[in-house]
Amino acid sequence: MKLLFYDNFKFGAVSGDTVVDLSSAVTDIVYVQPQDLLRQVIENFSQYQGKFEDLIKKGSGVPINDVRIRPPVPGPNTIVAMAVNYMENGTRAEPAPINAFHKSSNAVIGSGDSMVLPDVKATIFEGEAELAMVIGKRATNVRPEDAYDHIFGYLNFIDGSARGLPPEANSFYQMKSRDTFAPMGPYLVTADEVPDPLNLPVKLWINGELKQDFNTNDMAHKIPRIIEWVSSIHTLEVGDVVSTGTNHRGLHPFQDGDEVQLEVQSLGKLTVFVQDHLQRVWLRQTRLERTEKGLSGTPPQTAGKYTVGSAWKSSIMTGPKISDWLSKDYAPPSV
Numbered sequence: 001m002k003l004l005f006y007d008n009f010k011f012g013a014v015s016g017d018t019v020v021d022l023s024s025a026v027t028d029i030v031y032v033q034p035q036d037l038l039r040q041v042i043e044n045f046s047q048y049q050g051k052f053e054d055l056i057k058k059g060s061g062v063p064i065n066d067v068r069i070r071p072p073v074p075g076p077n078t079i080v081a082m083a084v085n086y087m088e089n090g091t092r093a094e095p096a097p098i099n100a101f102h103k104s105s106n107a108v109i110g111s112g113d114s115m116v117l118p119d120v121k122a123t124i125f126e127g128e129a130e131l132a133m134v135i136g137k138r139a140t141n142v143r144p145e146d147a148y149d150h151i152f153g154y155l156n157f158i159d160g161s162a163r164g165l166p167p168e169a170n171s172f173y174q175m176k177s178r179d180t181f182a183p184m185g186p187y188l189v190t191a192d193e194v195p196d197p198l199n200l201p202v203k204l205w206i207n208g209e210l211k212q213d214f215n216t217n218d219m220a221h222k223i224p225r226i227i228e229w230v231s232s233i234h235t236l237e238v239g240d241v242v243s244t245g246t247n248h249r250g251l252h253p254f255q256d257g258d259e260v261q262l263e264v265q266s267l268g269k270l271t272v273f274v275q276d277h278l279q280r281v282w283l284r285q286t287r288l289e290r291t292e293k294g295l296s297g298t299p300p301q302t303a304g305k306y307t308v309g310s311a312w313k314s315s316i317m318t319g320p321k322i323s324d325w326l327s328k329d330y331a332p333p334s335v
Contacts, residue, residue: 001052001192002188003189011041019064020058022051022052072110072184082099083096085219091249098229106179107179110185114273115273119305124282127204129250131202132244134152134155136150142227153189154267157243158262249288255280256278278304
């Protein structure tokens with residue numbers, strides 16, 4: 001089943017090219033925030049599944065293109081993202097030590113929303129294509145063989161990064177947890193529709209050009225180990241999100257005006273847009289392309305504020321703040 005929130009956070013499911021309203025099946029749930037509703041649906045899914053299926057079979061949906069898709073997990077208690085968790089198509093001799101970081105729930109946006117690049121001196125902004133899991137049962141010190149029992153479903157996840165911020169060491173917090181840096185969706189797919197999450201093609205396009213193209217079978221620390229390790233550090237609650245990391249070879253700069261699309265097989269296609277009121281520009285190269293040319297590091301910035309050696313005038317950018325860009329009706333200035 002493909003569950004989502006849409007329009008004014010109405011609860012529904014995707015059936016073909018339509019969205020079916022499921023709100024009539026959950027009128028007994030008392031909640032304040034959409035995440036509270038989702039949590040109770042997950043906890044009691046066996047109670048609601050039949051009702052949902054009946055509504056979906058009736059086929060009284062509306063075209064998905066006529067609704068505003070919201071984040072399918074709009075306010076998770078915790079977002080855990082794995083770090084350096086792919087073998088990079090065999091180019092790593094051995095797995096990196098298992099590691100992870102947290103992202104703020106305020107970083108969450110949905111399909112059709114915009115990832116806003118902040119006014120910080122990052123060497124580059126990137127977004128990493130990832131498979132993420134949504135926790136279905138409270139998890140503490142879970143054994144690897146029991147890990148899948150704690151997973152309710154899966155979704156597309158983009159891990160936004162503002163790289164190169166000082167200090168050089170231990171910069172995960174300010175690099176990863178910024179507003180809008182956790183796009184997910186377009187919907188949450190229940191685990192029964194993803195029989196083998198460790199063999200899923202992952203593709204990310206920027207402006208229609210394929211940049212990341214890998215398979216989850218390249219994962220270094222597999223899903224059972226991830227759940228075991230994370231739950232040994234802190235408890236995972238129902239509705240929490242755990243993202244599994246990325247293959248870095250296809251990473252490419254995110255910059256103003258980009259349309260980014262991510263599709264993990266069976267999970268639909270997540271579309272987000274990139275906004276940067278500074279209109280900074282980076283060389284259009286993937287990490288793999290740079291490696292093949294004998295170049296190191298990430299693509300250099302070529303224009304805009306913070307460009308090395310730039311005579312860019314800071315007075316140009318007096319004006320809108322990130323909160324302005326997050327407004328649906330805000331129109332960016334020409335610079």
